[in-house]
Amino acid sequence: MATSTPISAFSLDDFEARTGSATSIIRTITGLYLRHQLAPIPRTHVVELATAAGISTAAAQTAISRLIDKQVLENGTDSALRVPQMAQAMFERGSRRIFTPRQMSAMDPWCLVAYSLPETLRPLRHQIRKHFLQLGGGLVAAGLWIFPEYLREEVDAALEALHARAQATIFTVQQPHFPATAREAAAQWWDLEQLGSRHQQFLEATAGLSADQADPAEAYRGYVGMIDAWRALPYLDPGLPDGMLPEAWPGRRSRQRFLALSSALRHPAEQFAASVLGHGLKPDRFVLPVGR
Numbered sequence: 001m002a003t004s005t006p007i008s009a010f011s012l013d014d015f016e017a018r019t020g021s022a023t024s025i026i027r028t029i030t031g032l033y034l035r036h037q038l039a040p041i042p043r044t045h046v047v048e049l050a051t052a053a054g055i056s057t058a059a060a061q062t063a064i065s066r067l068i069d070k071q072v073l074e075n076g077t078d079s080a081l082r083v084p085q086m087a088q089a090m091f092e093r094g095s096r097r098i099f100t101p102r103q104m105s106a107m108d109p110w111c112l113v114a115y116s117l118p119e120t121l122r123p124l125r126h127q128i129r130k131h132f133l134q135l136g137g138g139l140v141a142a143g144l145w146i147f148p149e150y151l152r153e154e155v156d157a158a159l160e161a162l163h164a165r166a167q168a169t170i171f172t173v174q175q176p177h178f179p180a181t182a183r184e185a186a187a188q189w190w191d192l193e194q195l196g197s198r199h200q201q202f203l204e205a206t207a208g209l210s211a212d213q214a215d216p217a218e219a220y221r222g223y224v225g226m227i228d229a230w231r232a233l234p235y236l237d238p239g240l241p242d243g244m245l246p247e248a249w250p251g252r253r254s255r256q257r258f259l260a261l262s263s264a265l266r267h268p269a270e271q272f273a274a275s276v277l278g279h280g281l282k283p284d285r286f287v288l289p290v291g292r
Contacts, residue, residue, distance in 0.1 A: 026063045040078075052220060106242075135154055138238070199249075227262075
């Protein structure tokens with residue numbers, strides 16, 4: 001059974017920040033590199049990483065302050081910064097989603113969540129809807145959501161954090177019997193038009209990015225921008241099986257491009273981050289954990 005997670009930890013997950021903004025870029029840098037540092041990080045190093053990713057110094061300073069307000073970063077001693085425990089947990093969840101995007105096969109099981117809440121708990125209904133959408137859930141009917149079964153533990157943890165687990169029943173089923181076709185059901189339960197548009201935006205944002213970039217500084221800038229453009233997609237996209245997706249689904253191409261670029265750019269980007277943060281420490285100190 002999933003362990004209880006404080007609701008404030010889930011509130012740190014923010015997919016509404018504009019991709020490419022100073023706040024979003026530094027948030028991405030924090031998830032990629034800063035959270036792995038055992039000692040507080042000098043603020044000047046964070047600003048240096050931000051400017052290397054294309055953010056101005058003034059914008060970086062403002063963004064750092066905003067992320068402190070959001071509890072993604074916190075002040076340490078001597079103008080140093082650290083990543084608080086709740087943000088660490090959020091980034092750990094993120095690394096599993098971002099770096100191991102999953103897709104269902106036609107035979108994979110599903111998770112159904114049913115609940116009924118009185119009108120007096122309308123704010124809780126809103127919170128459940130918000131978090132379930134950010135977990136990639138599909139809304140079948142009022143109080144009934146569908147997810148790939150591999151998201152069940154995350155669904156359970158979200159309900160626990162919202163103090164709504166006692167009001168919800170979770171079912172694991174092998175095969176829904178759709179009212180019409182699987183594609184029509186998916187189009188009704190998920191906003192595939194909006195999701196497809198976000199995949200297309202990722203493809204456009206990375207169109208000029210080369211996987212052959214060997215210069216660490218250039219690889220770092222491209223890699224951070226690429227991750228920033230991608231990081232919300234593996235949350236919002238549940239990874240539906242091909243038979244439920246439109247024929248020309250852009251998510252197939254965006255997933256392939258992400259995996260190819262990530263494999264090519266990750267190591268030289270880590271070399272650059274190590275040169276800023278590590279003062280000669282081996283780049284493998286900054287290797288990200290592969291998702292489970």
